Structures are given as structure tokens and as C-alpha cells.
Amino acid sequence: MAYTIGSYECPIRETSEISASYGFVKLEIATEEDMPESREDPYQERGGWTCNWKSLWDYTDFNNETIIKLSYQSHICGLIRYAVYHSEEDVPYLLEIRNLEALPKDRRLISPVGSWLVWYAVQVGLQFCTPDESGVLIFLESYDDAMEYYRDIIQMRYKGFLTISQGEEGHGFEFSTTEARNFCQRQSRYFGTPVSLNS
Numbered sequence: 001m002a003y004t005i006g007s008y009e010c011p012i013r014e015t016s017e018i019s020a021s022y023g024f025v026k027l028e029i030a031t032e033e034d035m036p037e038s039r040e041d042p043y044q045e046r047g048g049w050t051c052n053w054k055s056l057w058d059y060t061d062f063n064n065e066t067i068i069k070l071s072y073q074s075h076i077c078g079l080i081r082y083a084v085y086h087s088e089e090d091v092p093y094l095l096e097i098r099n100l101e102a103l104p105k106d107r108r109l110i111s112p113v114g115s116w117l118v119w120y121a122v123q124v125g126l127q128f129c130t131p132d133e134s135g136v137l138i139f140l141e142s143y144d145d146a147m148e149y150y151r152d153i154i155q156m157r158y159k160g161f162l163t164i165s166q167g168e169e170g171h172g173f174e175f176s177t178t179e180a181r182n183f184c185q186r187q188s189r190y191f192g193t194p195v196s197l198n199s
Contacts, residue, residue, distance in 0.1 A: 002066050003084045003092070003128050004029055008120065011192030012072070012110045025077065025110065026197070027120050030069040032057055034076060051101045056081060065098070068120050072110050078102035080117040084128060093132045095125035097140035112191065118154055119187050119194070122180045131177060138175035147171050155183065 007028040035053040070078040081099040102113035150173045159172035
């Protein structure tokens, strides 16, 4: 089954060189047609994607993995891919954030993007997963260039070095159930409360 919480509208700031205003983005399930080409540029001159999302789509097992998009005025500004793991008793116990990408800050018109994508995945974990004896609800692996983001902005618990793939080292981060709830509360306190668009 696909683990999702449906569609949400989330408050953001729209920024420019001279002013900042407020608006909303939409979080919802992505389709194959939403997958950008590597280096594709949704804002024409404003930068592109580094992940090969079309390839990731082909490798996604939609029985336990989902890709969510964050869009603003019909432009996709970020994508997240996560997986829900089951115990031997077929009980969902862990959500892993497998891929997350947002357009760079200097190449997009709104903020935040990444933290709303993380918020969505965390909400899925809180709704569907019961952690095992380790107490870990959310897990992700990060390369060096994103380490400070997960540690300082998302405020996940750092677990240390790990091997992401052959010849590639990275870092592990976790949330317990309590830490996941605290993150969601911080997100809503700083930026506002998301509104469900589910009928």
C-alpha cells in the first residue's frame, strides 16, 4: 500500500530582493509526469535539479515507497521519496527518507521547501509506524553537503558516520516519536499550520 496523508496546503514566504510576502504551497503525491529531467529548470533561468528523478521513479517500489511533490503556482520546487519498513509480523515500524531535493535557495522564490517535505514524511511516520525496541521512527542518510541542514535546521539526532554505498561515506540521522512530534510543532510554530485538502 502507499503510505500518504493526502494533500496539504502549507504556508510559506515568497521572497524577492525588495520585499517578502506570504503564500501557500501544495504538498501532494507526485506522478511520473511530475518527475523532472536531471538539470531541468522549472523556472527557466533559475537553476535545475541534480537528482535523476526519472530514474528514481523507475526504481521506486510503490508498495512501500512514495514520492511527494511540493509545488508553488504550478512549479515543482521540491521532491521527497520515502519508504516504510515492516517487521516480520507485517507491522510498519520505520520510515526512511531516501531522497530529498529542493531547488537551491538562491534559485527559488519561496521558503521553506525542504522542511515542509520532511514534515510530510514525518507525519506519515507518526500516523502509520510503531517503532521497534530501538525507538527510531524516522531515519535518513546524508552526504556531507546536507549534514548541517539535517543537524541544525531539521534538528535530527546525529548518529555518526556510515557507508551509503560502495566507496561513499555519509552520515546517519534519526528521530524518535517524541523528536518527530517536536519537529512538527516547531515547523508549525515558525511557519504556520498546514491545512488538509482531503475531502
